[in-house]
Structures are given as C-alpha cells and as structure tokens.
Amino acid sequence: xxxxxxxxxxxxxxxxxxxxxxxxxxxxxxxxxxxxxxxxxxxxxxxxxxxxxxxxxxxxxxxxxxxxxxxxxxxxxxxxxxxxxxxxxxxxxxxxxxxxxxxxxxx
Amino acid sequence: xxxxxxxxxxxxxxxxxxxxxxxxxxxxxxxxxxxxxxxxxxxxxxxxxxxxxxxxxxxxxxxxxxxxxxxxxxxxxxxxxxxxxxxxxxxxxxxxxxxxxxxxxxxxxxxxxxxxxxxxxxxxxxxxxxxxxxxxxxxxxxxxxxxxxxxxxxxxxxxxxxxxxxxxxxxxxxxxxxxxxxxxxxxxxxxxxxxxxxxxxxxxxxxxxxxxxxxxxxxxxxxxxxxxxxxxxxxxxxxxxxxxxxxxxxxxxxxxxxxxxxxxxxxxxxxxxxxxxxxxxxxxxxxxxxxxxxxxxxxxxxxxxxxxxxxxxxxxxxxxxxxxxxxxxxxxxxxxxxxxxxxxxxxxxxxxxxxxxxxxxxxxxxxxxxxxxxxxxxxxxxxxxxxxxxxxxx
Numbered sequence: 001x002x003x004x005x006x007x008x009x010x011x012x013x014x015x016x017x018x019x020x021x022x023x024x025x026x027x028x029x030x031x032x033x034x035x036x037x038x039x040x041x042x043x044x045x046x047x048x049x050x051x052x053x054x055x056x057x058x059x060x061x062x063x064x065x066x067x068x069x070x071x072x073x074x075x076x077x078x079x080x081x082x083x084x085x086x087x088x089x090x091x092x093x094x095x096x097x098x099x100x101x102x103x104x105x106x107x
Numbered sequence: 108x109x110x111x112x113x114x115x116x117x118x119x120x121x122x123x124x125x126x127x128x129x130x131x132x133x134x135x136x137x138x139x140x141x142x143x144x145x146x147x148x149x150x151x152x153x154x155x156x157x158x159x160x161x162x163x164x165x166x167x168x169x170x171x172x173x174x175x176x177x178x179x180x181x182x183x184x185x186x187x188x189x190x191x192x193x194x195x196x197x198x199x200x201x202x203x204x205x206x207x208x209x210x211x212x213x214x215x216x217x218x219x220x221x222x223x224x225x226x227x228x229x230x231x232x233x234x235x236x237x238x239x240x241x242x243x244x245x246x247x248x249x250x251x252x253x254x255x256x257x258x259x260x261x262x263x264x265x266x267x268x269x270x271x272x273x274x275x276x277x278x279x280x281x282x283x284x285x286x287x288x289x290x291x292x293x294x295x296x297x298x299x300x301x302x303x304x305x306x307x308x309x310x311x312x313x314x315x316x317x318x319x320x321x322x323x324x325x326x327x328x329x330x331x332x333x334x335x336x337x338x339x340x341x342x343x344x345x346x347x348x349x350x351x352x353x354x355x356x357x358x359x360x361x362x363x364x365x366x367x368x369x370x371x372x373x374x375x376x377x378x379x380x381x382x383x384x385x386x387x388x389x390x391x392x393x394x395x396x397x398x399x400x401x402x403x404x405x406x407x408x409x410x411x412x413x414x415x416x417x418x419x420x421x422x423x424x425x426x427x428x429x430x431x432x433x434x435x436x437x438x439x440x441x442x443x444x445x446x447x448x449x450x451x452x453x454x455x456x457x458x459x460x461x462x463x464x465x466x467x468x469x470x471x472x473x474x475x476x477x478x479x480x481x482x483x484x485x486x487x488x489x490x491x492x493x494x495x496x497x498x499x500x501x
Binding site: 021041044045047075 | 273274277323324332333335
C-alpha cells in the first residue's frame with residue numbers, strides 16, 4: 001500500500017559528477033528532515049508538451065497537475081530516515097515547474 | 108538506431124544522426140531501420156565523411172510463434188556481419204514485402220533458417236523477450252532465449268539491454284541479464300535511438316501519433332514517455348549502466364560487435380550485380396569476346412577497321428582498358444543482359460545513375476560492340492564518361 005501526497009518538499013542534492021549524477025541527499029517534509037539512505041531507482045517521465053503554460057489552472061509545476069500542463073519529471077524511489085522515523089517514498093523533481101514534490105509514501 | 112527511413116518510427120535523417128555521433132566522438136554507429144535498408148547508402152556515405160565505422164542492420168518485424176497471430180509482431184534486430192549477411196537481409200525484406208506489402212512481417216522460421224552472416228539482438232521493449240519479461244512470463248522468456256541461441260549459435264546472439272529511464276527499468280535489466288547468463292549469452296547495451304537530440308522527441312512523438320492515428324491528447328503505450336531515445340555519449344551511457352554490475356561489460360560488447368561487422372557498400376565505387384557467365388569465362392574475357400564479336404559483325408564489310416592499329420580497334424582497346432582499370436566489366440555485361448532481355452526490368456542497374464551508364468555505354472569504341480544500340484557519338488569519346496560510372500552520386 002502507498003499513500004499519495006503530492007506535496008511540495010525541499011530537497012538538497014548530493015555532489016554530482018559525470019559518472020554519478022546528483023541525487024537527493026536530504027528531503028524536508030512537514031518540517032522534518034530525512035536523510036536519504038538509499039536510492040532504489042530513478043526514472044524520467046515527460047508529458048503534455050503540447051499544452052501551454054496558460055492552460056494550467058494553478059501555474060507551472062503545481063503539485064498534482066499531471067493532467068494539466070507540461071511536465072518533465074525525474075522520479076526517485078528512496079529509503080530515508082529521520083531521527084525518529086524511516087520511510088520509503090517516491091519524490092520527483094519537475095523541471096518544467098522547477099519544483100520538488102513528495103508523490104507517495106510506502107506503508 | 109532508427110532514422111527517418113524507418114517511416115514514422117525515427118525522427119532524424121541518417122546524416123543528422125551521424126553528425127551528432129561524430130560530435131559525441133563515437134567510433135562506430137549502427138543503423139537499424141524498421142524493415143528497411145533504404146537509408147543505408149546515405150548512412151554509409153555520411154559515416155565516411157565523419158570517419159565513423161558504419162554498422163548495417165535492420166529492425167525486423169517478426170511474427171514470433173510465442174505470440175500466435177502476427178497482429179503485433181515482435182521486433183528483433185539483425186546486424187549484417189559481412190556481405191552474406193547483408194544479402195540475406197535484402198532477401199528477407201524483399202520476401203516479406205512481396206508476401207504482405209501493406210504490413211510486411213517475417214516469420215521466425217524464415218529468419219532462423221539461414222543465420223550465416225547475421226548477428227541477432229533480442230530487441231528493445233517491442234522485442235519478444237522484453238515483452239515476455241514485462242508480462243511476468245519468465246519461463247516463456249527463458250525458452251525464447253534458448254530458441255534464439257540454438258538457431259543462431261551463442262556467438263551470434265546478444266541479449267539487448269536498454270536503459271531508457273522508465274519505471275521498473277532496473278528490475279527489467281536485472282532479469283534480462285539473468286536470462287542471458289542462464290542461456291550462456293552476453294548482454295549488449297544499446298539505447299534504442301529514435302532521434303538525434305533530446306529536443307527532437309516532440310517530432311518523434313508527433314510521428315508516432317501520426318503512425319498510430321491518434322491525437323496528441325490520447326495516451327498510447329508506443330508513444331515516447333521521455334526524451335531518452337536520443338543519441339547519448341559514452342559517458343551518459345556509462346552513467347546509466349553504472350548501477351548494474353555487468354553494465355560496463357555490456358557496454359564493451361558494442362566494440363566487439365563493431366569489430367565483427369565489417370561491411371562496406373561503398374568502397375569508392377558502386378557494386379556491380381553478378382552476371383551469369385558462360386563456362387570458363389571471366390567478366391573481362393567475356394566482355395572482350397562480346398566486343399570482338401561486335402566489331403566483326405559491325406565492320407563485316409570493312410576489314411581495315413578490324414585490323415590492329417585501326418582507329419576503331421584502338422578506340423575499343425582504349426575503352427576496354429579504362430573499364431578494366433575501374434573493374435566495371437560486370438556493369439557493361441549487365442547492360443548487355445538487360446538489352447537482350449525481352450521483359451525490361453523495372454529498375455536499372457543497382458546504384459548506377461542511369462544517365463552516366465548510358466553515357467558510358469555510348470562510348471565510341473563500345474558502339475562497335477553489341478552492347479550499344481544508340482547512335483555513336485562523333486569524335487573521340489571522353490574517358491570521364493566511363494570513369495564516372497561507379498562513382499557515388501551523392
């Protein structure tokens with residue numbers, strides 16, 4: 001089971017290098033910082049390039065706007081840990097909206 | 108790599124792809140258009156300009172028995188290792204197009220019957236193997252890999268792995284690597300290129316929508332989900348496969364395949380089709396015999412024209428010498444054969460610009476032979492009209 005959140009988060013990245021591109025190092029969700037322990041998988045989805053920005057009701061990169069406006073999302077499935085908690089989640093960076101979003105958390 | 112010659116399955120011209128590969132510093136490049144070799148000559152010419160080794164292949168639509176009806180044929184990639192393999196590909200495509208012009212499809216048996224000169228790659232997401240793995244049919248996938256191996260031999264089959272950054276890609280690649288190892292085969296890393304640059308994805312998507320007959324608003328499994336089907340540098344490919352323990356080996360296999368595929372269709376001149384010859388004759392001796400016969404016939408009433416040192420004989424010997432130097436005897440024999448054929452072939456001699464050929468055939472000396480049926484030109488024939496024959500016209 002997963003819970004879908006589609007909530008904006010802040011993310012810091014690892015130092016990227018040619019052979020090791022930058023990936024999330026920490027994420028901050030609901031005021032709690034989680035250190036990324038493992039990146040299970042990444043993938044890249046682009047959609048609705050033919051739509052114009054003005055057609056987005058909430059502006060570019062609005063969370064949950066997968067059916068409205070163009071998107072260019074790089075997803076990460078992560079294992080993260082805070083001081084009190086550990087979670088497995090999926091986050092994405094939407095280059096079209098320059099925004100990090102927590103999409104879902106696994107139970 | 109698919110070019111625009113794949114007709115709505117590739118967004119970039121061969122020249123564009125080769126130029127991009129040159130900018131990325133690639134030493135070799137494979138063109139594998141969908142059921143077509145039409146772009147090969149332009150591809151090889153572009154590769155020659157950029158100092159890139161061309162590898163010629165085809166993405167074949169194969170009605171695989173594992174899927175039953177050929178409604179949605181699986182895609183396999185066959186690379187030509189040598190002229191035998193290239194000829195085999197030409198024959199397979201011709202047969203498939205003649206049998207089903209509206210949507211040519213091969214049967215697996217046709218492909219497997221004569222694997223000489225071919226290298227088989229198991230294909231990307233539309234390949235039988237990946238489709239079975241994605242459907243969770245691991246046992247059937249194992250059987251398919253064995254079938255490929257048994258038909259082509261373990262040295263001619265590579266399990267193709269593509270990392271196009273799609274969901275579940277890592278798991279898919281791991282399963283493909285396991286299947287390859289179980290069958291004693293090796294993996295080769297490719298990228299299923301459909302366009303040269305990332306921004307060309309939009310063109311490719313529009314082409315795909317056109318091919319599928321849908322609007323851009325309608326989702327479809329065959330539409331590109333990102334811009335990863337572009338040409339990538341060696342560094343980008345190494346980064347993609349860095350997470351796989353076998354990734355660097357799969358990338359290195361590409362060099363091994365490039366070394367095996369040494370097929371050049373240009374060689375500075377065009378290739379003449381083979382002409383059936385009388386027993387004991389070579390193209391050169393047969394052409395000389397025909398010319399001698401023609402000289403005798405045409406100048407039956409003028410023995411002086413047939414004598415050594417006459418203007419006519421001197422001209423003929425000069426032109427035959429030019430033909431011999433350019434190794435074009437078979438071109439001229441082919442035209443002779445065509446002239447003697449009651450049914451005119453639909454196509455002129457392979458790859459030879461028609462006007463150049465006629466210009467050469469109408470050489471003054473050759474007019475004296477049965478090869479020429481046109482009026483002879485006056486004055487001394489230009490050597491250039493012969494020597495242009497066989498030069499690539501691009």
